[in-house]
Amino acid sequence: MPFELRPYPIPTLRPEGDYLQNAWRKNVYPTAERFGVKIVLPRVSPQPYTHLAFEGFQFAKEQGKANAYNHRIMQAFFQEEKDIGKIDVLTELAIEVGLNGDEFRKALETRKYKEAHQKALQHAYEEAKITAVPTFIxxxxxxxxxxxxxxxxxxxxxxxxxxxxxxxxxxxxxxxxxx
Structure with missing residues (x-):
């Protein structure tokens, strides 16, 4: 489900900074190793805003491909270090999971799913009171x-x-x- 730790205009973090370096060394890498997950701290700096990726999720959800899309986005960012804040990158990934690239790009460029994404965030922040990722309910x-x-x-x-x-x-x- 959509959740932004640092929604625009809150500045995103830089992976070369002490906070992310320490958090990943102390928590993320050991946890990933324990679960056998290949993961890297993406060197995209500053980290991208994710609202377009989540608006793409809304498009993928309508097409019945939300899980495949989410998996591919996470893999692209946390394993391949792709900048998931860019429409070109997101469109390429959407095509890879079988979505229509032209329709997907148009949806992001026109911000067709902006309101749906904002409603999902409102649910997460205000109704579900999500404060951390992951959160299990x-x-x-x-x-x-x-x-x-x-x-x-x-x-x-x-x-x-x-x-x-x-x-x-x-x-x-x-x-x-x-x-």
Whole structure:
């Protein structure tokens, strides 16, 4: 889902700066290694604004290719160090996942999906209260940041049990006429 850590006009960070260098060395690289994920701190400097990439997501979503598009965008930025703030780059990536390049480019140039993207951000910031990436929302639990597989499984299992209990209570009340 769309979420911008530094939406325009907030300045984006520079990968050569101490903050990103330290954060990646201490947190991102060890986590990626633990999960077997190939990732690099992209040298695109300053980091690109992502609103156009997310507007492209809205286009891809309408075409039933949102997951493929998102995967390709992440791969392009965090493995290939492509500048995903540029329409030419985004269009190339969209074509790679089977989207119509001319229609995609036109949608970005005209900002056709700007409002849809803004609504998605409003939902993330104001309604869902997202403050970190990733954030997992499981039932009424909000889990910002990274969690172990075991923790996520426990929360999911707990939610399943809660839903089963609610369902059974509803069935019993339907039969017994609970007040």
């Amino acid at each position: 499981i039932g009424d639990r909000v889990l910002p940041g990274l969690y172990s597989q075991e923790t996520l499984e426990q929360v999911i299992d707990g939610e399943i049990e809660k839903q089963k209990k609610t369902f059974v209570e509803g069935m019993v009340c339907g039969i017994d006429g609970c007040d």
